[in-house]
Amino acid sequence: MTTESDTKVRSTETARARDRRHLWHTWTPLTADRSELMLTHGEGYRVWDADGNEYVDGTSSALSAICGYAHPEVTAAVTRQLGRLHHFDLSRGSHEPAGRLAERLAGYLPPELSRTLFVNSGSEGFDAAMLIAAGYWQHVGTPRSRMVTFALGYHGATLLSRDLSALPRVAHPFRSPLPVTRVELPVTAAEARRPESLPLLLDAFEKAIGDDPDDVPAAVVVEPFLNVGGGIVLPPGFLRGLRDLCDARGTLLVLDEVFTAYGRSGRMFACRREDVEPDILITSKGLTSGYVPLAAVTVQQRIHESFGRDPILGGIRYGHTNSGHAVACAAALATLDVLDRENLVARAEHYGTYLRARLAGLTGADEVTDVRGTGLAVVVETRSGDTAAALLARAQARGLLLRPQGPEGKAVLIAPPLILDAEGAEFITDRLERSLADIAG
Template sequence: MSDFIDQNGAEQSFGDSDAQREVRANDRQYVFHSWSAQGKIDPIPVAKGEGVRFWDYDGKEYLDFSSQLVNLNLGHQHPGLVKAIQEQAGRLATIQPAMANDVRGELAKRIVERSFDGARSVFFTNGGAEANEYAVRMARQHTGRQKVLARFRSYHGSTATAITLTGESRRWANGTPDAGVVHFFGPYQYRSEFYAETPEQEAERALTHLEHTIQLEGPATIAAIILETVTGTNGIFVPPPGYLAGVRALCDKYGIVLICDEVMAGFGRTGEWFAYQAFDVKPDLVSFAKGVNSGYVPLGGVVISEEIHNSFVEKPFPGGLTYSGHPLGCAAGVATFDIFEEEGIIERVRDLGARVVEPRLRELAEKHPSIGEVRGTGLFWALELVTDRGTRAPLEGDGYNAVIAACKNAGLWPFAAGNRLQIAPPLVISEEDLVRGLDIIDAALDVADGFVAA
């Protein structure tokens, strides 16, 4: 029995050194990797993925606790998604976006129906960065204003406006491609910019800071505020009580469009179809990607309110993409909705998050002095690692790298970012595998504890 199928459709077995050598050679010779110094990386060759696991060519198995890039919500090779793509390719592989298409229209309908009250339509893109680019363009066209406020400690993509919106180090070397972007601080009580002592105080002071920023930048110049509803790569920041409602109120007060970036947090990750739904807040625009079809085919988009949609009833929207609403991607998106219903994905995320993940992480925090804070919701959590709980000095460098290596050596592929171990497994993960992954993290934290100040 074969272990995997190669690019030529041939059956292969793990341990094939020639096959692995060829994959490595082609990658190193011809592939240019993102966010990397090309001569300092050695990408792992992956032979096979199935469910919540993937394997290298030697047969080493990894439990995928990062859902690749937090997009593989339904896991590797889900038969329902694979079948949908195969069937769509067999009947209509592609059609240009100016023509009506059954799966494109069906997916847009389902997304609108699951989104906010007053949602009207969907503009499809190829991914999350483009979704944020187009959401900003819509806001600017709708309001006639140019500035956009975005938070520090955020990631919105790496295209021109998206990377300028991004509030972390990956932005720095790219300069300022969009001069209309202004950054502000969001709530982060563990390292509060506002000297807050409670979540409520953090929310109140963060909102005061935001309003001051609006006033000093000039409300009449600001088209939109964009924020990750639950911040992803930069730390899994769940908004404190009242914060999102307060941002909504400020947007209403000053005539500003509210854009919720749900690229990572949307489609079940937090136990809701969209993360903002847990906070009883209605955005004007919602960007999405990743979980809409688990990245099986590139797809993203923007959910558009009735009011903004109506801005373009008589005047054309100045933008478009050749592959907007690609039928293969949309077919997988429609199948995603079916699978979510059939497998009770939303309900199981809520259950596993509340009953398994949160209690276990709280236990780990009691056990391991290297954990500074636990935060998250659903199947979207972060352990902030420190070398000193008193000073909250982050665990970085060799210590952090040793923790990540311990996870990988034990067969867990972690979601590693900054000084954090972040937890975002596929939403189809079994309770048994979830516990196994948390056990591996528990053991890896013994390594982290070795770097804690005496």
């Protein structure tokens, strides 16, 4: 007799076989089998796999699910919009969710940052930001295209975004599309956040910007927290100092808050911690909680206005079929409602501080070299990529999903949904401590 559980096992094996035969997994060695973690559903900050295992998701899906899984309000907003008007091309007309969302974003930001272009991913947002920065200088009569950035920065997978980074994972076989000056971190990842590192970092950027009046950069482009680069926290005053340097040299400041925005950093936007106003702000991930792809490029008014001088269109020559997709905008509006009502920004700061304090003790273990973070992005840096891999595997076996960051993969990132509660925070610390004991033993 075939039982229900036999049928389930067979269908999971079929799904795995299908996956192994046909699915090309992103950023994955061909020797790895991602179908081993076959997720079926989620609720809140928990997910379940096809084998019936339950996990606390310390990775927020793709570092995006700030409202957690199956949030009824976001799900209902998506369904409602799908049944009404799934989308209309914003180059031919408009729809209400896009305008409402652009207005909503302006309401969270200083008055000058009031114009938003929507795209579908952080990488696209970055490409658009580069085109906008270079376009602006053309329109105001001083063309320039050089970009200054962190060598360890990560801005996406498109050619332009990967070209800016020196991370080996985004090396590409093409000629560089832009002149770029990449700033190496002058201190270790663990030292970067210390106040003593501030002058060293600013000095490195000042040198990279240079003082040649014929070679002023189009923009300085940074993440407020080097996420993929190793979970690196920058010292207090860094963004303020960078803003001042950009102003002194007459270049633009572009902030990539794809990861940090919408509460992840313990502020609505990480740049607001230092009251810094970028010229261009790129956000994504948390914007829709990852329910539907969407990214936003928000610019200062004068930059938007300069595009009236574009000689071919008199506007921005950029867009995608699904730019500002109505369902994505509806998902974002619902996500922001949840974020505001459930005080997720304050919650991220609270549980991030709690986790860092609880986990600080791990630095006593031989395997852990540093514990740091910003908001609800907590990093446990281990001795090596192998140690981190072992820790991740043990944590997963104990019901906690985490991910490695950094070029050597030795930083373990804990970035759960911002709806985390005391029980979830306790689970994370307990499972991490036990997993570390497993590998130390």
